[in-house]
Amino acid sequence: MTISSKVIFITIISSIVLLGCTSQNTPALRKVTYPANFKYTERKDLRSDMHELAIQMGGLDKALLKPLQQSPIEVEQQRTQVLSALKNMERIATNLKSGNSGANHPFMEDYMQVFVAQIDEARVAASFEQPRYYFAGKVAGACANCHKINR
Template identity: 55%
Template sequence: MNKSSVFWTAGIVVVVSLTIAGCSSKFAESMRKITYPPGFKYTEPAELRSDMARLSQQMLLLDKALIKGYEPTQDGAKDQRQQVLQALQNMGRTAAKLITGEAGGNHPFMQDHMQDFVAAIDQARAAAALQEPNYYFAGKVSGGCTNCHKVNR
């Protein structure tokens, strides 16, 4: 064997080894520690999706509470109000978790828009908690996810 074929063989072995090692999740995790800046929190896609799924689930409950026709009695209005407030509270908790960096803290769209989304949730919760509940802002929150996802896709 001549020198050039030895170098080619060695080069191929190195490239194949690095490719296989690069596919290893433990190797990728250790590389993230080196390649990302110290303040960067890498979020696994599954973790981000699960929090977004929680937001989506609460959004469906909020929509259902807003759309469903309630009895025009005090109990019917009270039930609707309770369901709206519960959904908004759960959404606020999940969205705040996304902001704090526990999941998605370095996602560029979340950095730009999640604080506004949490503020809208707080505003909707305050309006729904009034003696005469106002669900206008809850409806705006309900459309907030759709608006952001259409813009950022």
């Protein structure tokens, strides 16, 4: 290969890479660069779901801050708020959890299954006649823990 043919080759490859990296061509490039069964999570979708999860986490934290001494009606209102937040969080986390097809956020594959299980455990404990919110508090800590590890 001569120097001029190397320059032409490099120019062509560079052009293809740059063209493929533009936002309008990215989905077409993914069809070639990722396996057919690869589940690609768009950044905007991930951020939107994570934002919604954070909103629900705020609602859970607010519900858990209620005083220990409450009337039976207040206890039931707190339980309803906690269960509602946990149900919404479970729905969002299940949506975020990658399936067997893979994802472009591999840490989510490792941690989201555990997170969904923690939410389920918290929901069960909050459903008891005498609600227990210990596991709901652990759910809040799980977000902070995962983000600390994966940043």
